[in-house]
Amino acid sequence: MHIPDGFLSVATVASTCVVSAGGIGNAVRVANSKLGEKHVPLMGVLAAFIFAAQMLNFPIAGGTSGHLIGAALAAILLGPWASVLIMSCVLIAQCLIFQDGGLLALGANIFNMGIIASFSSYYLYRSVTSFLGGNGRSKLIGGFIAAWGSVFLASIACAIELVVSGTSPLAVVLPVMAGFHALIGVGEGLITAGVLSFVAVTRPDLLQLQRI
Amino acid sequence: MKHSFLDRYSNLDSFIHKLDPRTKFIIALVFILAVISTPPIRWQVFALYLFFMAALLLLSKLPIFYVLKRSLVVMPFVLMIAIFIPFIKEGEVAGSYNIGLWQVSVTYTGLQVLWNVLIKAWLSILSLIWLTSTTKLPNLLKGLEQLGMPRVMVMILSFMYRYIFVVVDEVMRMRQARDSRDFGGSRLCQLRTIGNMIGTLFIRSYERGERVYAAMLARGFDGHSRTLDRLNFSQADAYFGISFSLVLILTSVVNLLY
Numbered sequence: 001m002h003i004p005d006g007f008l009s010v011a012t013v014a015s016t017c018v019v020s021a022g023g024i025g026n027a028v029r030v031a032n033s034k035l036g037e038k039h040v041p042l043m044g045v046l047a048a049f050i051f052a053a054q055m056l057n058f059p060i061a062g063g064t065s066g067h068l069i070g071a072a073l074a075a076i077l078l079g080p081w082a083s084v085l086i087m088s089c090v091l092i093a094q095c096l097i098f099q100d101g102g103l104l105a106l107g108a109n110i111f112n113m114g115i116i117a118s119f120s121s122y123y124l125y126r127s128v129t130s131f132l133g134g135n136g137r138s139k140l141i142g143g144f145i146a147a148w149g150s151v152f153l154a155s156i157a158c159a160i161e162l163v164v165s166g167t168s169p170l171a172v173v174l175p176v177m178a179g180f181h182a183l184i185g186v187g188e189g190l191i192t193a194g195v196l197s198f199v200a201v202t203r204p205d206l207l208q209l210q211r212i
Numbered sequence: 213m214k215h216s217f218l219d220r221y222s223n224l225d226s227f228i229h230k231l232d233p234r235t236k237f238i239i240a241l242v243f244i245l246a247v248i249s250t251p252p253i254r255w256q257v258f259a260l261y262l263f264f265m266a267a268l269l270l271l272s273k274l275p276i277f278y279v280l281k282r283s284l285v286v287m288p289f290v291l292m293i294a295i296f297i298p299f300i301k302e303g304e305v306a307g308s309y310n311i312g313l314w315q316v317s318v319t320y321t322g323l324q325v326l327w328n329v330l331i332k333a334w335l336s337i338l339s340l341i342w343l344t345s346t347t348k349l350p351n352l353l354k355g356l357e358q359l360g361m362p363r364v365m366v367m368i369l370s371f372m373y374r375y376i377f378v379v380v381d382e383v384m385r386m387r388q389a390r391d392s393r394d395f396g397g398s399r400l401c402q403l404r405t406i407g408n409m410i411g412t413l414f415i416r417s418y419e420r421g422e423r424v425y426a427a428m429l430a431r432g433f434d435g436h437s438r439t440l441d442r443l444n445f446s447q448a449d450a451y452f453g454i455s456f457s458l459v460l461i462l463t464s465v466v467n468l469l470y
Contacts, residue, residue, distance in 0.1 A: 004286045005340070006332030007293070010249050028364045040364065041428060042421040044371020045379070049417035051372070052379040053410045056387070058403055068410065077414070089365070089372050096349060099285055099340045102333075104244050167329055168296040176296075187403060194407015195414065203415050 001069075001158050001181070002094065002109055005102030009165040016161065017107030020088070023115045027084040034212045043082065047089040050074060054090075058187050066184045069154070071117035072147035073192050076125050077199075079211030083118035108161050112154040121150035136200060139207075140193045147192035148185040155181035221274055222348045228272035232445045233347045233355030235453040239268075240343040242457045244336045246464040252328035257467050258335065264460070265338050272346045282341050286333045293329050349373055354443055371424075379417060386413070 008016075031039040050070040057067050070090070074083035088110050094100040101109045125146035132138030159177040163170045199206055222229070228236070243265070250257050269279055344352070350370065357366040386409050397405075425433075 002289075004289050004333045005244050005336030006248055006286075006334070007289065007329055008248070010245070013248070024365065025362065028362050032364065037433065038425050040367050041371055041424045042418075044368045045375045045417050045421035045424060047368065047372040048375040048379040049413055051376055052383040053413060055380065055383055056406050056409060058406055059399060068406075073410075073414075085365075085368065089368050092369060093372060093376070095340070096344050096352065099282065099337055099344065102244070102336055103240065103340055103343075104248065104336075162293075167325065168293055172296045190400070190403045191407045191410065194404050195411040198408045198411030199414065202411070206415060206418060 001113060001155060002091075002101030003105045003112075003158060003161070005105050007102075007165065007167050008105055008108055008161060012161050012165045013104045013107060016111045017104070020107045020110040020115065023084055024088050024110070027081040027088070030081040030212055031085055034210065039082075039085075043085055043089070046074070046078070046082075047086045047093070050086055050090050051093060058191070066187050068188055068191055069113055069117060069151060071113055071154075072121035072125075072143070072150040072188065073195055075118040075122040075150075076143055076146060076192070076196065077206070078209060080118045080122040081212045083122070084114050087114035087118060108158075112157045112161075116157050117150035117154045120153045121146035124149045136197075139200070140197055143196045144189035144193040146189075148182075148189035151181050151185035151188050152178065221278070221345045224273055224346075226271065226273040226346070227448075228268065228342075228346045230448070231346075231452060232443055232449045233352045234359055234443070234445065235449040236343050236347055237352065237355055237359065239453060239456050239460075240339045242460050243339045246460045247332050247335045247339075249464060250332075250467060252324055252331075254467060257463065258331050260463060261335055264456075265335060265342070268342055269338070272342060274342070274345055279338065279341055279345070282345075283334060283337045286337050290326075290330055290333060294326055351443065358443065375417075375420070375424075378420075379413070382413065382416065383409075 031043065035042070050073075053070055053073075054067045071083055071087050074086050078086070091101060091106060091109050091113060095103060095106055095109075125142045128142035128145050129138045132141060155177045156174065159168075159170075159174045162168050162173055196207070243261070247258075247261055250261075269276065347355075350373065353366050353369055353373070357363060390405060390409065
């Protein structure tokens with residue numbers, strides 16, 4: 001879902017860059033005020049963690065494989081603003097190190113996989129767990145739904161950006177992107193739930209971190 | 213373990229490598245902006261941009277085969293767009309084919325969309341490869357900081373760059389351990405294993421983050437990072453950066469007028 005440069009029109013690039021820059025600015029401010037200077041090394045190491053976790057591929061269907069995006073995991077464990085910060089760093093590093101995603105398209109990529117994925121998964125998780133009563137089982141179901149929803153919504157945002165840029169027709173790109181990512185999202189959801197259950201067993205205190 | 217894949221050719225010695233990261237970053241940014249704002253029908257202009265990029269790449273002494281191979285990373289995305297082309301119905305039909313029971317027709321508008329995306333994506337990725345292969349990441353981050361990127365963001369990115377090697381090593385060790393124990397079973401079982409691995413990785417990373425912070429506090433960390441090496445913006449930077457950007461801007465302005 002990393003959009004390279006050249007797929008988006010100048011207007012789309014400009015508007016997504018403005019929104020993402022504002023989002024990152026606010027994330028930095030919130031992290032600074034809630035965590036103090038501690039957030040710098042912590043966010044750095046956790047960004048490296050998400051980066052490394054994305055290297056673990058899982059099989060999807062017919063020989064293709066996918067990997068975790070990680071926004072939902074970060075948002076559930078650390079809160080949406082921390083997740084925006086971490087995902088932005090991951091995406092910037094992927095762009096600058098592997099040319100995975102374009103430089104001017106970073107605005108759009110951070111908007112999709114950083115801002116939309118983090119906030120949608122955080123609020124999905126909260127509403128599902130509170131609806132189901134907040135016990136261990138509801139957290140796993142919440143984690144699954146939140147992670148699935150984050151991938152699904154991020155892919156829809158990506159499709160809309162491509163359509164607005166005139167790169168592909170709405171009637172095709174939307175169902176294809178959404179359908180394909182609805183499938184990948186299942187993997188993301190199961191892994192996220194797996195991570196949550198593992199952390200709940202080994203270090204339950206890490207599920208009670210202050211969320212920002 | 214080997215991590216030479218990260219900024220592998222940034223240690224070469226060339227005129228481009230000696231330029232200030234800020235100059236190179238601005239050139240890459242202006243280049244991509246010029247490329248994506250060009251209308252698709254102007255193939256002459258794209259040829260001109262390709263010529264500029266080839267000149268930059270030759271000046272930087274990067275192995276050309278490496279650059280071309282690297283630029284293929286955009287291909288999956290281009291292919292994804294390419295499968296939508298037969299569905300663009302407006303315009304004159306360029307050709308139609310029978311695939312089994314399907315009648316697939318390709319219009320000129322569709323082909324134009326594909327060409328537009330292909331050439332723009334390829335030129336942009338070349339400039340990004342040029343930028344990142346001739347600049348060490350820590351220097352690039354320092355340049356970005358002076359160009360106005362928030363300090364905190366730059367510090368987090370520097371920490372991330374420092375610990376990527378450590379955490380990636382950890383992932384590789386875990387993966388090796390898993391594979392040597394026969395990573396098989398049903399798909400659900402495999403996902404569960406990956407979940408446990410990422411869970412372990414999260415706990416270790418979080419604890420490492422806290423230890424790093426404690427170690428930094430013990431050494432007097434006060435929220436600022438101070439480094440000794442400074443970037444220096446030389447005369448060569450000014451001449452090269454300004455003239456190259458002017459040529460790019462001139463090309464795109466002339467292109468918009470005619």
